[in-house]
Amino acid sequence: MSILVVGSVAFDDVTSPSGSVKNILGGAATYFALAASYFTKVRVVAVVGEDFGPEQEQTLHRHGIDTRGLERAKGKTFRWGGHYLDNLDQAKTDFTELNVFEQFQPRIPPEYLDSQFLFLGNIHPNLQVAVRLELDNVRLTGGDTMNYWIQRTPRELAETLRLVNVLLINDSEAKMLAGDKSLPRAARKVLAMGPQALVIKHGEYGATIFFREGAFGIGSHPFRAPALPIEEVKDPTGAGDSFAGGFIGYIASQGQLTREVLKRALFYGGVMGSFAVERFGTERLQSLGHEEIEARFKVFRELTHLE
């Protein structure tokens, strides 16, 4: 079943210990869409500028991604530059040029209105809410946010949290959102804000999914999927968005919303995140095969499975 993703499409400059690249295709919606495209059809709602050409659009089309929701505005596409020289876990931002993204008002094409799966990328909570409320057939909404919105728009974000079924954030965002340094306690507090499930991403240590009592099945036991230890992380940009793409993509491909599907989805999230960081930008996500994805899923599974 199709997933609608709303979020940023960007051009990135990235420097890491493995090298430096300029003007490569990036943005949360791009990483999400490419990762999810290996599991199901993806529809994108985003804005790009006049510098976004047929080459970039073809990259999306080659993966069957529906770009009818890709708005072209006057001006330049969102640009971001960052480096990971000291710390592969967290980017240092060199510059952010919002450009056409600054005035982004998501417009959902009529053909997208029957979407049953929705991913609200990291944009202003008011825009996330507006998109969600426009869709009447959604069975599962995943959402992302960041420290910026947690600190500056807490009331607006509270509304997003009431509409999101699964929130995907990282450790520090979860702790900040809950105002609690204990991760499991923070998880419980975030779940009380609305979501039925909360995925907390731990970078190279994998991710944990916490459930509200009875959501998607019985009980409230958390579940953890590991990340594969990758010897050379070339570019961590987009790892979290690729994780989300693998996670929601797998769920949409299964149709059933059970604990077991969500647990497997957590593994597929880790799989897609681990591929994303192996090359700069979306290069690795553009060139995957289903056999590779299944092989890595098996490696991840064996990484923690006792006989």
Add this chain to the structure above:
Amino acid sequence: MSILVVGSVAFDDVTSPSGSVKNILGGAATYFALAASYFTKVRVVAVVGEDFGPEQEQTLHRHGIDTRGLERAKGKTFRWGGHYLDNLDQAKTDFTELNVFEQFQPRIPPEYLDSQFLFLGNIHPNLQVAVRLELDNVRLTGGDTMNYWIQRTPRELAETLRLVNVLLINDSEAKMLAGDKSLPRAARKVLAMGPQALVIKHGEYGATIFFREGAFGIGSHPFRAPALPIEEVKDPTGAGDSFAGGFIGYIASQGQLTREVLKRALFYGGVMGSFAVERFGTERLQSLGHEEIEARFKVFRELTHLE
């Protein structure tokens, strides 16, 4: 089969967000011995001062721990004080009084010489080497070290690493020892220094065991055991030593040195570490039952197992 552990016995003052305690029984050898005592017989080689009384010794005896190697020296027992107010992951040391530990020369009672399992706690590498070389029947040696020895006694530590079968350290120690910020690459470099297996402890994210090609079985795939998300960590002191006690204790209880045993041992390490932090000092480790340990093992296992 019996494990011989050599290391520190101490009195600790600890402050955490959950409260404050003074003069409680601590030290790496104590945590290790108590954790391992749930799996097998443990023999301790350590030094204490005149302030170490029958009460403390009875705590060890109640767990069947052999204290014939506990030397009593003139003066006071090693004392350490620390707090975890800002960060539960890492202690801030308030004071360290080495006292009788400063002149510690491990003496192995003749009754201990047939020990088949050995754990070299975090002491001067020269002492670790001396203990290992005195024992002729050892089938598996586990070892610990810390940043202090990595930086100050690299040549002496290199000799320890050649004699240790399984090294247990944390992320930052592994990276420092290898001089490499990539954890899997650091693991490979550390394994090239001698150990057949390397356990890297990730705190609340669990631990990963890396194998040298062919050691303890076929291949070199790493394996990861999760840690249980604990809502309230009261006192992280001794978590790593308790992990080591559960890990080596389980291995010694099985007799066979196979991959599968080492993988299960990694889970039991996490189980014992997770119990240790639930109360101040060794309180929780003193009051466990086998049913609780097995129940938590099951929870850990289900935390990452797909159907």
